[in-house]
């Protein structure tokens with residue numbers, strides 16, 4: 001909360017949904033971690049320093065000189081036809097064949113998540129999420145007031161074999177949908193194994209389950225073999241969500257959804273109420289950027305940078321973190337997920353880290369039930385190798401000091417409770 005808000009005279013006017021929205025721990029910290037003397041592993045910011053500025057100017061110039069009346073006008077709610085065709089090409093790059101008429105352009109993929117929640121969820125409806133899951137998905141889903149069911153991750157992604165058990169234990173209505181981030185998970189850094197994808201789809205067919213597949217990072221693979229999206233195998237059961245944020249720029253706020261026609265129709269009606277249409281200028285720029293093949297060049301430039309930063313972070317963790325710590329080893333994307341001894345609480349430790357001028361996101365932000373206190377998410381795409389080395393050194397010291405303190409106070413006994421079985425990531 002902003003420090004100047006001491007008394008809020010509008011409290012009686014707010015909707016129940018706003019009370020369900022938790023303030024984002026990342027956002028609350030942004031003012032501090034944005035300072036240049038703080039090495040931040042906290043945000044999810046992609047590296048945009050290598051974007052080809054001259055090519056961007058020329059793509060923008062083409063948009064403005066050839067069709068400025070469209071670029072500065074309202075457009076179709078579902079998105080521009082020409083962009084949809086380009087997005088079909090982007091999806092084909094990962095082996096997902098689609099038709100432009102099943103694509104709906106959104107204002108960032110975040111809007112797709114928000115609209116999906118509003119289309120499907122009534123208060124009390126069940127939905128399945130991973131534990132941990134994307135913080136922004138929780139933010140988009142929470143106002144709909146669902147009952148979250150959590151399936152834990154391990155090094156091979158969602159533990160699909162536990163999903164059947166979760167569904168079996170349910171009395172009453174089945175979940176409305178299951179939300180999954182299959183590639184280079186945010187925050188987990190892990191990828192859903194091919195075999196598990198097959199099992200998940202099989203289970204979805206058996207149990208009549210709709211899957212929301214959120215795939216912002218699939219094309220950011222810098223190691224290993226690509227795995228086909230779930231939607232490539234089943235378009236009826238899977239709503240696919242994509243974005244240009246991580247492969248071009250988050251500033252253009254261009255995402256999309258690939259879904260069966262009846263779902264798109266409902267989404268489109270809601271989107272009219274949300275923003276009428278996504279920005280025409282962004283869409284036309286994105287169309288040019290993809291049409292001219294600049295997106296592929298950009299991806300090729302990004303991959304080695306991210307790989308080198310991931311390596312720097314892994315090396316820093318190896319060197320400076322305590323032996324008891326574990327972490328995931330992502331083959332792409334932006335994040336590493338760290339697991340610390342169970343008696344540590346990364347939320348409580350964060351102010352100490354910030355005092356040492358290093359920041360991360362505490363694990364509790366990523367669990368629907370706010371468990372996960374022993375974890376932290378580290379971003380490796382934003383800081384360069386030198387800052388990553390220094391940041392992991394500072395963070396390692398903070399963790400070791402905290403461990404010593406806990407031990408000296410006898411607080412190093414794992415809390416009894418369900419958390420240990422619930423989340424065992426990588």
Ligand SMILES: Cc1ncc(COP(=O)(O)O)c(C=O)c1O
Nearest residue numbers: 044108109110134186243245255
């Ligand atoms: C898993 C996931 N989904 C969706 C988004 C939202 O991205 P955008 O709205 O920029 O497309 C993000 C952003 O970090 C993300 O990590």
